[in-house]
Amino acid sequence: MPKNNNIQKVLVIGSGPIIIGQAAEFDYAGTQACRELKKEGIEVVLINSNPATIMTDKNMADKIYIEPLTVATVKKVIEKENPDSILPNLGGQTGLNLAMELAESGFLEEHNVRLLGTGTEGIKNAEDRQAFKDMMESINEPCIASKVVENIEDAIDFTREIGLPVIIRPAYTLGGTGGGIATTMEELEEIANSGLRMSRVHQILVEKCITGWKEIEYEVMRDSSGNCITICNMENIDPVGVHTGDSIVVAPSQTLADKEYQMLRTSAIKIISALKIEGGCNVQFALNPNSFEYAVIEVNPRVSRSSALASKATGYPIAKVATKIALGYTLDEIKNEVTGKTYACFEPVLDYVVVKIPKWPFKKFLTANRTLRNANESNWRSHGNCAELRSRLNESHSFFGRKYG
């Protein structure tokens, strides 16, 4: 399907402030998107609250609004500029959330603004925890098994079903008081009983404990005709439990045999096909290191932090191609600019290894929590390509060593 010529004027929502947890990767993606839109002869209106970005440079868009990224201001910009479309999936979570709010409130429809890329239903199914779980169940893709129970018998039954260890999370308690990890049935009884007692509503969540599993990600692209490719996969050297942003990540995966690699690749493609993603998408898996058992952790229905890593690692311009897909092109119509002859519909292979190492700005933020956990604390990363994994790791470490050693 060629480009949709009804698209003449597009509003791009920028990534906002560069804060811990949301780094400059989104500026990189948004900038690529603006360039691509302009190249296609489309009028670009940009809104971003952060003037210190590349995308807010004068020549990146036709109109630039440096305004707070709130529903009210975006509404005002739409009323003033009358764009026919909005590109929400390249500015990180902020842009996506704003676009979703505007779509769900009916504002976009009222003003005849089309949402480019993945539809609202797909975004909702990926972002809403329960909707996502239901969808995964309907296509037989395993999520992390969990169940809300109100008595000890149900807790024991469910644990027997999913196997130990399990995490007990009591409902309505502060900071997880009364919860914990049970590795034996005795521990389960003890923790579940105390959890039930502590919970105001006498309710606990029993969840399969996957701490220590391998964390594997796939960067996937899909177009409106349903063609799917994986750009690359990545393996976190740290196991599940440490946020990807804080993990040492290598691309491609190092410890997966082809059987595991393809099992997860097939699953990632099944998932983005079910969500009807149009553009880039990131699928995160937890893989049991001692079996083929895996669980889908989450899906980002947009260009994400990992897309920037995947893009730099492979040379595949993910944001650019995602923009073209949003305009209606299919993967086999988009030229591969590296070769000039072939198309964007292929899977990059590497003859090197890429390592990403995080840097934590603890020197500047003295009171920041220094424990690695499931929220992102790092703000700067060293990327590098090298044929040898070991020398690359050493290089990255020494690079930071000089800075805060």
Place this chain on the structure above:
Amino acid sequence: MIGYLVLENGEIFEGERIGATNVDTACEVVFNTGMAGYLETFTDPSYAGQGIVMTYPLIGNYGVIPEDFESEQIWAKAVFIHELAEFESNFRKKDGLNKFLRDYKIPGLTNINTRKLTKLLREAGTMKGYVTSSLDNMTEIMKKIKDYEVGQVVKQVTTKQPVSYGKSNEKQIVLMDYGFKHNIVNSFLKRDVGVTVCPSTMPVERILELKPDGILLSNGPGDPEKCTKEIDIIKKLSKTDLPILGICLGHQLMALAHGFKTAKLKYGHRGPNHPVKDLENGKVYITSQNHGYYVVADTVKPEIAEVSHINLNDNTVEGIRYKNKNIFTVQFHPEACPGPEDTAYIFDKFINQL
């Protein structure tokens, strides 16, 4: 221990010997771009007679996993890798790669400049080479390289006797073995279709005695034009009403049986990332490939057959559908292993015709 790969153009690559360090051998040097799947690749009979350069730099990371083998042994004549992983990590691994190569008496080189070697092969095309520890007698080495020919290797890799897999009440097919990969058989067993693997030159009468519901022409090594006996048998099989599916070499042999032509690609398609367009539904699939020869598009006679699949990178023929017959063939590997499982629908399509 230092070792060398001498190429037919006189270029020499130095590395460190691994595997069978006392075995010197000539081979046809080809490169494979897979980032995972070295076990499936090394044990794929289609590599018989060839030395494989792995473009991915770290090989052996997940060790040796016997259930991932695509045949009973390593068929490649030699392997060339950038770095051999010394500490393997995977819950299924049994051995390390070095021991595996030694066990099967396959020589290899590590610490060799695989990027330079691959670039050379891409520019100059597939070359013959010789693995050795000594460059003392270059005249003899160059003569050995010159005399080397992959030739007709199907007879080396094909089964000696028919072997049956899976008793199915549903359907039964005959697989003509030109060097089949295990996952082709598994792909049928999984779909409740039994398979009898037959020698590549088994006479048609004996094949028909087995009363198959369909015929599969498998993948395999070497130059398709050298398989004259096999082509004669395929000609006869094509005259029956039996549904036939050809994969890789099987695809090329079916084309030759109909008077089309095959030719050699400059450096082949070997890797898990080749985009193929199914011209019937317009969809693009990422396929696993391993071939040095291809069917020349211009020679496909339109009154007999039509091209059903093309390679998006170089527009070469990737599939042919034969008119008024239940015959279709593909150049890529729907059985994957290694590589993406996107084209497994080819098996469903074939089984629906049985």
